[in-house]
Amino acid sequence: MTLNKKLLIITSVILLLLLAIGFFVQCKMLQFEHQQQQRVLLNKSTQFIKVALIPYIEIGDTQGIEGTLDVIFDGKYHQKIEITTFPLDEIFTRTSRLTSSQAPAWFTGLGLFPQLTSQASVMVHSEAFGDFEVGRVELTNNPASAYNELWGEVSKLFILYLTTFIVCVVLFFIIYNLNFRSLIRLRDSAIRCQKSNDGSNIELPKESDLKPIAQTINALSTQLKVYLDGKSKQIEDLYKMAYEDSTSGLGNRDYFISQVKEWIAEDGVGGMMIISIDILDEIYQKDGFMARDQFLKSIGETLQLQLKPYDRHEVARFSDTEFAILIPGVNQQELLNIAENLNGNISNILVNPLSAPRIISTIGAAMRTDQESLPELLSTADQALLKARMDHLEIYIKEDKSQEQLGRFEWKRIIETAINQQQIHFYIQPVFAIDQKTRLHTELFSYIDDGQKTYSAGEFMPAVEQFRLGDKLDQHILEHLIPLLESHPEMNFALNWSRTAITNEKFCAWIIQTLIQNKGLAKRLCFEIQESVLLKASDRIQNTLEELRAHGYMWGIDQFGRHLHATDYLKRLHPDYVKIDHTFTKMLVKDINDTTCLSAICDIAHGAGARAIVTQIESQAVLDSLKGLPIDGYQGYINPPHPLK
Structure with missing residues (x-):
């Protein structure tokens, strides 16, 4: 969560609490006012009824009492009126049928207004007896009207407070954005700097308290670039010493x-x-x-x-x-x-053309x-x-007389037949985290089995690339994997893309559409591309890789480190992981204490935000020697491939 959002939330919560307290206090004040009004109205009504009935009670006029009650009894504010006349020994009662309230039931159920009762004695004066009681008036109020009036006032008050809260939050949002604009620019610049890793400086903000932060980021960015460039140069020099003939410029x-x-x-x-x-x-x-x-x-x-x-x-x-x-x-x-x-x-x-041959x-x-x-x-x-x-x-x-060699077009026929007749099968090999407990993913290797003979990928892939069948092969494999992954939620695979597939625009469009339709597989399916392919076609496939990342799919680089002179593509593409070329592992096999090159190339991968996975780990001794190095995972014949059933 950003600082801007955090401050906005905290301020909004505080404002909400203050408004809630104010709302509660005002509601209690309104309740008290209506209670007082109910009491005053009840007492006045009781006295008025008493005065109005004295003449009729005094002479014992029953019809006059009944008529007076019908005229003055208001069922809106009064629930019940009861008149007791002692001379007539009769009780006159009127009850209101208006007991319902327009306020919701939960509101009336709060018991804000208790039912009130008021009594008054009807007194007359005579010269013989003085003042004496001839009757009694008992009046009970109807709280429904109070609930209705209070509900209306509370509703208006709630709307007012809610509007105030929304307006204040919007104002806070605008004010914070205006005041945090420089900090947001600083953040965005820092993110761009992190992604590029090219040592570029970010623009210094005008605010004096933010300038030191920007200057520090610029200094660290420059130092990181110098460090990574130095590591890359160091690895390249060591690599040349180990594997390059300095005279011819070729490998040794x-x-x-x-x-x-x-x-x-x-x-x-x-x-x-x-x-x-x-x-x-x-x-x-x-x-x-x-x-x-x-x-x-x-x-x-x-x-x-x-x-x-x-x-x-x-x-x-x-x-x-x-x-x-x-x-x-x-x-x-x-x-x-x-x-x-x-x-x-x-x-x-x-x-010399003129010399003897x-x-x-x-x-x-x-x-x-x-x-x-x-x-x-x-x-x-x-x-x-x-x-x-x-x-x-x-x-x-x-010449090899033991068997007949297959021609190019025979290989083409075998591959197309295998795709059309479901003859593509798979080996799988796990890739583990360096702790040897967590499986990062499982790499998939294809082979052809036509029922008579088995052909490994090493045999038929040259023909796949030569006849540009990579898109058909990779599409067939992915169409096979999707239902397999859906029916086996415990599986996760890494699929190697062929060069002719990933550089085919129609295939890239198809695969993006297919993966979007199967977003649920994003965490269980990743893709690998050889470093040599990226160097030749990184500009063409960059959009495809960015779309993959946008939809949650991961991708990695295979055979990373063969072209140390050209690692700038890492700053643009940002792979999720790299599989370090086996030649660096071979250095470790020769001298188990020589970890300089392997550590340095892992640092380069980490500098680009990628996990570093070493390959061709074939013994526990080599695996143990990796402990303590900046390595995230390993793959090799220590966990050999086996058929996917």
């Missing part, structure tokens, strides 16, 4: 192996090649290390440029004269075409089509490289 051997391990863990298919450039030693001996390093840098730039069209490719300097490349989702012919292009572009860097680079390649492990894949590629050297070939691909 450790980086390449960690990426291949992740790809294999996802049951990925595709090709790997090792490029050997033996002429590097010749360049070093002839022109020195500077010429060699320049050639290495040119090779690195060429490889990155040529491989840019291929999603999730990895390229690294594997040794002094060798480069390793991983290209998921390609078949053998595509891998051969890529290798030929790479060889040609590497040769163009160095070879010679082999500049030799490529050995291998395909992963089944369950080959990392050592098997590296050994196959190394054997292919050895074969190319022995046979003086530029390229040699080790």
Whole structure:
């Protein structure tokens, strides 16, 4: 609750209490006045009736008494009149039938006006006996009239007080808003500053007591930006030291192996090649290390440029004269075409067109089509490289004769059939809070089972992206999940969006409409997007992510930290959580005491208001080493995936 609202509520409550006390006092005063009026009217009426009846009682005129009573008895104010005549020994009575009141029953039930009775003796004078009593008048009032009059006055008084209260509250609201305008601007500026985290200063207010607050916020904002920028630079430097070859600008051997391990863990298919450039030693001996390093840098730039069209490719300097490349989702012919292009572009860097032709680079390649492990894949590629050297070939691909490779259009058919015939199934893996007690969510992994063979996501996702089937696949998965979540309230899932789905405007419009229609699932369904997708299309999908947040849905970033040079998108998008790339966990596995990088990247996530979740936690020892670090959750094979039944 804002200070403005709190003060308005407190002031309104105090005003309400004061008005209630005033209203109560005035009501009691009005009640007392009407009681006094009732008594005075009753006494006057009694005396008037007594005087009017003396002549008739004195002579014993019964008809005169009856006629007088009929004329002077007012049923509006009197409930009952009783005349007793001693000479006639008769009692004359009149009773009012007007007992109902216009006031509500609960009001008359308060007993504000007790029934009053007044008596008076009728006295006459004679010379023989003096003054003697000849009759008695007894008059009872009717409180209905008093209730009616008091109810009318109280109603008007209540309306007056209520109007006064409403007018005062409105005036208080206007006055507080006018006086708190600077504070509200200061608050809004502080919120914008918090969301942007860019160190921008907020405007200083005119009020002298608010200026120090604004100046303090500006100072803290600047310090926070310097701190986060320093952390980002520190992580980037440490990351480069651990995983980057400074000469070529590519990843090093450790980086390449960690990426291949992740790809294999996802049951990925595709090709790997090792490029050997033996002429590097010749360049070093002839022109020195500077010429060699320049050639290495040119090779690195060429490889990155040529491989840019291929999603999730990895390229690294594997040794002094060798480069390793991983290209998921390609078949053998595509891998051969890529290798030929790479060889040609590497040769163009160095070879003079007029010089005699010679082999500049030799490529050995291998395909992963089944369950080959990392050592098997590296050994196959190394054997292919050895074969190319022995046979003086530029390229040699080790063929897999054990099974037939599926072509691109065959993969397309398998995927479309799986979507149309309900052949998409799921594995699930829990994500726990670091206390190991609270389950944050459950990540969903899809696979295809056509009844004869099972295909993992690592096998068919390259074709999904290539043929832009991501929107159809993700729509099918979400349509399957919604009824599942509705029938199982204990479930909650995180769904990975494919690149071609989240960048498709029609799909984004459909998913927003679908999620709005199912707002009850907002706390049980979240979405994940790969960091590489955000870097390429953050502007296009920002509106979609903002709408998700507006309707209560959470989203996170997968593989966070692979692109430390470009984390500015965090300041605009504000994810709910990030899943830190497994390479940072691998640093911890190598040295369980080296937590610098992991702590720093968690600080960057927290600076953007996101929870930090580490991935690929495979042992209790690694999990125990995370205690005390600024980590919110973990995921990995310590809790392995299992089928969703």
